[in-house]
Amino acid sequence: MDRLRKTERMMRVWLLLHQNPLRYSAQDLAERFEVTSRTIYRDLMTLSEDIRVPVYSEKGRWAVQEDYYLPPIRLAIPEALHVFLAVRLMARFDHHYNPYVDSTFRSLGSILPEPLKAHIQRTLDWMHSLPKDEKHLRVLRAVAEAWASRRQLKIFYRALDDERPTERIIAPYHIEPAAPGHASYVIAHCYLRNATRVFKIERIESAVLLNETYAIPDDFDPDAFLGSAWGIIVEGPVQKVRLRINDRAVMRLMTETIWHPSQTFEKQRDGSTIMTLEVMNTVELCSWILGWGDAMEVLSPPELRQRVAEIARAITLLYAPQSTPPKDGDRSHFRHPG
Structure with a gap:
């Protein structure tokens, strides 16, 4: 594992020196990679003598010969856009600074066309201000x-x-x-x-x-x-779930999005739409249904309809004027499995 970490560090040193010629000293690199200057000198010697990467220094600052590099990668705008979308998703996914996410997308950013490269750089700079766990x-x-x-x-x-x-x-x-x-x-x-x-x-x-x-x-x-799970919870048998959608705007949202590969839609004479799913009946599915309020009604299975109804009643009591909130033991509907 130490050898793997050394190889990973050397590749990152190689990339950094290529992107930033004559910017970093051995001490700068040591501080960046949290090792000693002696370790950095050994890495540079390995790159030069064993891997034959033409590294050189001027006035104590290091670089890689400009015309020597790994086979270049060039991404078209649609490909580069997906790298940008990925970094934006990661920025919203975890509100903590992750140095591995940072280094990954900085490396990928080096091969992107402008202005996507600049957009990614700004996102990564913002992520750097987040707390670190x-x-x-x-x-x-x-x-x-x-x-x-x-x-x-x-x-x-x-x-x-x-x-x-x-x-x-x-x-x-x-x-x-x-x-x-x-x-x-x-x-x-x-x-x-x-x-x-x-x-x-x-x-x-x-x-x-x-x-x-x-x-x-x-x-x-x-x-x-995970194919029959609504999210990440794999629990219980696969069931046929039928949902009636009554709101026109919600109907459009449902039909323009692939929520699950098994979904099908059937327009009804009364103007509503029936959505059918083949999924596990889990707390994730129940929470998703509740999020649509009265625009979505569970038709089957009966146990899911009953659970949604019980939670709806509990919410009504919770927000009713001068009501007594349900005891902790009555909130089992909201519990997420461990």
């Missing part, structure tokens, strides 16, 4: 390293309903972002439960990389695993 970065890196190296990971995980974290050994199969909750999840085999489970990375208190290795099953397909 060191614990989350450590956990995220450990999860990524376990996944990449196929090594088991010991985590201390605090589920939503748990007062204290429990120790688990997991074998990561896949890492998946979930935009609605501004969170990332690791799909993994849990040795404690002897089953595939979904863990919210933000709920992992600490993570330790183990020496024991594992293999991802040949038949594991993350898209198939």
Whole structure:
């Protein structure tokens, strides 16, 4: 793993010197990459003697020969636009500064045409002002390293309903972002439960990389695993969900967006539209339905219709004048599984 980190650092030094010739001294590079000046000199020597990258210095500042570089990549405007959209999504996804996101998009920004390069630079400069969550970065890196190296990971995980974290050994199969909750999840085999489970990375208190290795099953397909989920929660059987949409504007929003691959629409004589889905009946689906208010009515399955109705009644009581708010124990409808 140390060799992998050294290689990654040298590639970043190489890229930085190419983009900023004769700007950085060895001490500047050492501070930027949080190593000693001696380590930077060793990296520069490796680049020069072993990899044959023509690095040179003038007055103590380093550069890479201008005409020597990796095969150039040029992105067309539509391709570059998707890099820009990706960095904007990341900026809204996690309201913390992530140096890995920063370095990734700064590297990609170097091959983009103007003015998209400048737009990305401004977004990254703004992200740099956000607070940094060191614990989350450590956990995220450990999860990524376990996944990449196929090594088991010991985590201390605090589920939503748990007062204290429990120790688990997991074998990561896949890492998946979930935009609605501004969170990332690791799909993994849990040795404690002897089953595939979904863990919210933000709920992992600490993570330790183990020496024991594992293999991802040949038949594991993350898209198939999540295919019938409304979001990230994989729970319960797949059911046919029928929703009546009564509002004209909401009808248009529904039909112009692919909310789930299984969705179909059927126009009714009374002017409403029936939306049909083949999905798991989870809290994520229920929350989404409630978000449309009285513009959407659950027709089936009956248990989902009942749950939505119960929550609607609880909300009515909560906002009724001089009403008594429901007790904590009555808020089970809103609870998100751990």
